[in-house]
Amino acid sequence: xxxxxxxxxxxxxxxxxxxxxxxxxxxxxxxxxxxxxxxxxxxxxxxxxxxxxxxxxxxxxxxxxxxxxxxxxxxxxxxxxxxxxxxxxxxxxxxxxxxxxxxxxxxxxxxxxxxxxxxxxxxxxxxxxxxxxxxxxxxxxxxxxxxxxxxxxxxxxxxxxxxxxxxxxxxxxxxxxxxxxxxxxxxxxxxxxxxxxxxxxxxxxxxxxxxxxxxxxxxxxxxxxxxxxxxxxxxxxxxxxxxxxxxxxxx
Amino acid sequence: xxxxxxxxxxxxxxxxxxxxxxxxxxxxxxxxxxxxxxxxxxxxxxxxxxxxxxxxxxxxxxxxxxxxxxxxxxxxxxxxxxxxxxxxxxxxxxxxxxxxxxxxxxxxxxxxxxxxxxxxxxxxxxxxxxxxxxxxxxxxxxxxxxxxxxxxxxxxxxxxxxxxxxxxxxxxxxxxxxxxxxxxxxxxxxxxxxxxxxxxxxxxxxxxxxxxxxxxxxxxxxxxxxxxxxxxxxxxxxxxxxxxxxxxxxxxxxxxxxxxxxxxxxxxxxxxxxxxxxxxxxxxxxxxxxxxxxxxxxxxxxxxxxxxxxxxxxxxxxxxxxxxxxxxxxxxxxxxxxxxxxxxxxxxxxxxxxxxxxxxxxxxxxxxxxxxxxxxxxx
Numbered sequence: 001x002x003x004x005x006x007x008x009x010x011x012x013x014x015x016x017x018x019x020x021x022x023x024x025x026x027x028x029x030x031x032x033x034x035x036x037x038x039x040x041x042x043x044x045x046x047x048x049x050x051x052x053x054x055x056x057x058x059x060x061x062x063x064x065x066x067x068x069x070x071x072x073x074x075x076x077x078x079x080x081x082x083x084x085x086x087x088x089x090x091x092x093x094x095x096x097x098x099x100x101x102x103x104x105x106x107x108x109x110x111x112x113x114x115x116x117x118x119x120x121x122x123x124x125x126x127x128x129x130x131x132x133x134x135x136x137x138x139x140x141x142x143x144x145x146x147x148x149x150x151x152x153x154x155x156x157x158x159x160x161x162x163x164x165x166x167x168x169x170x171x172x173x174x175x176x177x178x179x180x181x182x183x184x185x186x187x188x189x190x191x192x193x194x195x196x197x198x199x200x201x202x203x204x205x206x207x208x209x210x211x212x213x214x215x216x217x218x219x220x221x222x223x224x225x226x227x228x229x230x231x232x233x234x235x236x237x238x239x240x241x242x243x244x245x246x247x248x249x250x251x
Numbered sequence: 252x253x254x255x256x257x258x259x260x261x262x263x264x265x266x267x268x269x270x271x272x273x274x275x276x277x278x279x280x281x282x283x284x285x286x287x288x289x290x291x292x293x294x295x296x297x298x299x300x301x302x303x304x305x306x307x308x309x310x311x312x313x314x315x316x317x318x319x320x321x322x323x324x325x326x327x328x329x330x331x332x333x334x335x336x337x338x339x340x341x342x343x344x345x346x347x348x349x350x351x352x353x354x355x356x357x358x359x360x361x362x363x364x365x366x367x368x369x370x371x372x373x374x375x376x377x378x379x380x381x382x383x384x385x386x387x388x389x390x391x392x393x394x395x396x397x398x399x400x401x402x403x404x405x406x407x408x409x410x411x412x413x414x415x416x417x418x419x420x421x422x423x424x425x426x427x428x429x430x431x432x433x434x435x436x437x438x439x440x441x442x443x444x445x446x447x448x449x450x451x452x453x454x455x456x457x458x459x460x461x462x463x464x465x466x467x468x469x470x471x472x473x474x475x476x477x478x479x480x481x482x483x484x485x486x487x488x489x490x491x492x493x494x495x496x497x498x499x500x501x502x503x504x505x506x507x508x509x510x511x512x513x514x515x516x517x518x519x520x521x522x523x524x525x526x527x528x529x530x531x532x533x534x535x536x537x538x539x540x541x542x543x544x545x546x547x548x549x550x551x552x553x554x555x556x557x558x559x560x561x562x563x564x565x566x567x568x569x570x571x572x573x574x575x576x577x578x579x580x581x582x583x584x585x586x587x588x589x590x591x592x593x594x595x596x597x598x599x600x601x602x603x604x605x606x607x608x609x610x611x612x613x614x615x616x617x618x619x620x621x622x623x624x625x626x627x628x629x630x
Contacts, residue, residue, distance in 0.1 A: 050473060076475035088473070090466040101463050102474045104456045110477040113484060115457040120256055122456065165475065 003028040003200050004049075004169060009058035011044060018044040019055065020224035026169075029197045033211045034204050036221035042204045043085065045221070046171050049202075050082045051075045062169060073110050079168030083175055087154040089161065091147035095138055098146050098157060099129040102164040132160040136190065152183045159187070163194060170195075172203040176210050188213050212236075260450060267533070268443045275432065281548070286435040287503075288547050292540045293438035294499045297445045299523040299535035301492020304449055306521070307530035308458060309485045310465030311361070314369045314517050315376030318356070319349045319490045321383065321512035323497020325390065328397045328507045335407040336420045338429060338437075338502045342495065349494025350487050357486035361479055364468070376517055383509035396508035422502050429502050438499055442536070445492060450532055452488070461485050462530075522588070526595060528604030537603050541591075545584050552580035 004026040011019040018041045026032045034042050047053045049060055051072040060067040067075050076082075090098050103125045108114065120126075133139040136156040141149070146157060155175065162170060175191070176184040184207065191201065191214055205211045211218065211232075218235045220228040228241050235241055270277065274292070278284045283292075302316055323345040330341035360371040383391040391397055399419045408420075422429040424437055452458045460481050463471045471478050501507055510516075519542065527538025557573045557580065564572060579587045599606040 071477075072472045073475050073477050076473055082473055084473075088467060088470040090463050090470060092466045093462060097459060097462070100456075101459060101471070101476075104459065105475045108456070110475055111480040113457060115452045115455045115488075117456065118257070118451075118454050119456045119459050120454065125456075161474070 001028045002026060003063060004202075005059075005061045006045075007059055009045070009048060009060065010056045011048060011053065012056060017224045019048065019058075022058070022221075022224070022226055024219060024226060026200060026202060027217070028200055029195075030216045031191075031201045031203060031214045033215035033218045034202065034221060035206075035208075035211055035218060040221040041224040042221055043173060044224075046082065046173055046202075046204065049075070049171060050080060076105075076165070077110055080171065081162045081165050081167035081169070082171040083155075083158055083162050083173060085173040085177065087151075087158045089146045089154055089158055092145060094143050095133060095146055095149075095157060096129060096142040099132050099160050099164050100125060102161045103128045103132075106165045128164055132164045135163070135194075136160040137186075152179045155179065156183075156187070156190075159190065167199060169200045169202065172201060172205075174205055175203065176205070176207055184210060256454075260454065263532070264443075264447055264450065267446055267536075271439045271443055272436070274439065275435070281544070283544055283548060286431050288543070289435045290438045290499075290503045291543050291547070293435070293442040294496050294503070295520075295523065295539040295543055296442050296536040297499065298493055298496035298520055299527070299539040300442075300445045300449045301489040301496070302520045303489075303524050303530065303535040304452060304461075304492070305485050305489035306524055307535070308453065308461035308465060309482050311364070311482060311486070312369045312521070313360075313372040313486070313489075314514070314521065315356075315372035315374070315379075316489070316493050316520055317512045317514070317516035318376040318379040319353060319493035320497040320500070320516060321379060321507070321509065322349050322352055323494035324501045324507035324511055325383075325397060325497075326494070327498040327501035328399070328505055329390075331399055331405075331422065331501070331505055332397075332403040333406060335405060335413075336422050337407075338422050338424050338498075340407075341422075341502065342498045345494045345498035345501075346491050349497070350491050353487045353490025353494075354483070357483050357490070361482050361486065373514060373517070376512060377514060380509055380512040380514070383512060391507070391509060394509075396506050398506045422505055434503055438503070441495070441499065445495070446532070446536065453532060457481070457484075465530075522592065526592060526602055528602030531602070531604040534602050534604040541603070542588065545588050545591075549580045549584035549587055550582065554581075 002025045004024070006022055006024040009019050009022040010017070020041075022041075022045060034045065036042055044053070048055045049067065051067065051070055051074070055068060058068075062078060062080055065078050067078070067080070070078075090101065100119065104112075104119075104122075106128075107125055130139060133142055136159060138153060138157060138160065141153075146154065149157060155178075159175065172191070176187050179187065188210060191203075195201070201214075203211070203214060215232055218230065218232055219226050220235060220238075220241045228235060228238050230238070271293070274289050275284045275286075278289065283289070298316075298320065302313070305311055305313055326345040326348045327338075327341040330344050334340050356372070356375045360368055360375065363371060384393055401419055405413075405420075427433050427437065429437060460471070460476060463476070464478050464481055468478050497511065500511070523538035523542050524535045525538070526541060527536065528534025554573060554577055557576055558569070561569050561572050561576075577583070579590070595602060595606070599609070
């Protein structure tokens, strides 16, 4: 069952065709990797999914809802949650607050005028936040401000924030970039564990170690189009992929 | 953890209420223990508390909040003229009408953020200021200002047969006079109530979202939050506080002039909030108090007073000292404010509250809390 159906997606910036007729079908509960050289249009594709840019043509349908033209917060409320390439967190707030915000968003929706109740008394939401922080190993630092974290910890925090929303579709834009090997491996573990087959994940990654440890299906992008698609083993041996992406070198 | 925070808040509210109610005694040694000035402290405290809900929590710097102060004042005076000298309808109507205006103005201004938002709010306030002097003179009475008259309608008062005495009747809260100490205590209760409301908002999930708007609006959008709705609600709430403050100004002194909407009045509330501490609960009230104190007390110092203060110095030194210090008092009180502001921004950018906190830490070194320990241990 396809949970995300992308067809005929086009986007040009001036003369540059960033997305040139992209067709993509992502199966429910799978980990789908999108790889490709720099400038292939991978991040543009994600931007079109989450409403950061509006495509010139084509459709993006998630769970029967057309995402094109919706506001970013509406797309998020539909269950599509994005982890950014550079961590987007609430730097001045505590780690706990950082995770409480998406937990409240998940419970209350896009707007709720609950200015009289105490945030600290919402036990259920606190449990969710606590659980998420424990999951990424940051619970002990919950009272620190997010800005004081290391880069790797910031990524983990952002991941915890996204998971606190219980997403249906998680978009990961290079989730391990700039991480040490040990951190990368623990992130792979975390991504494998979470969702229990109920969360669909799309992952953009340059690190082939990560891609081949996680992905069940791989799409290869080059020059704004998907040039190959298939299981990891098939992609590894596809000569077109080696040509476009790896410059002929063997994996 | 949750309980201690709640307990702290309760003590903070209790302490705040105590200090405000004991204001006449506490401020007497500083020459500020008279009702007129105390009322001003309270009213501008309310104004700053409300402003802080917008600027302190969401980070949107409005440069036109004096417009709401003016709208509140005009509405209150009209309520006195047309309905009754009782202040309750005046206050309620002012808050409602300001909310409507804040909704309209906020809806337009919040289409932009940062400096463009500030410019838009400033434009609206200046528009209101100029309209009050020109097209709207039937409502605002132009440069003379809106005043009460002996033959005002006061329909509700007449309906209930409230005796019309000689001269202009005075404002009251079901008979309680709004001048002197009873007036001050009325303002004080409203200030404490405002402080309580702002405390509740700050600690609520709604307040958390407002802080998130300030911290990273982009992330918040991609977290499924309609950031503009939150910012607009904060704008309207802070507008209501400004309307309440405007109404209180008219309650304690029933006339309304357009100068209340001048841009310098909008700037003043920004100064109050920054001086006291942006985003803190107590800061804006303290900032409002300091500025109104300087405005009223420092500006009343003259050469004679200074001469008597520096009398102990030899004549040759006394004269230049008095001349120099004289620059900073009387009409030059704003110079003192400027110097104070400069010193604060450079040395304690978090305002007086940050200054007080670091002073407290220096005198009483913090006892390590379990949470902080855990954080350090894991680092």
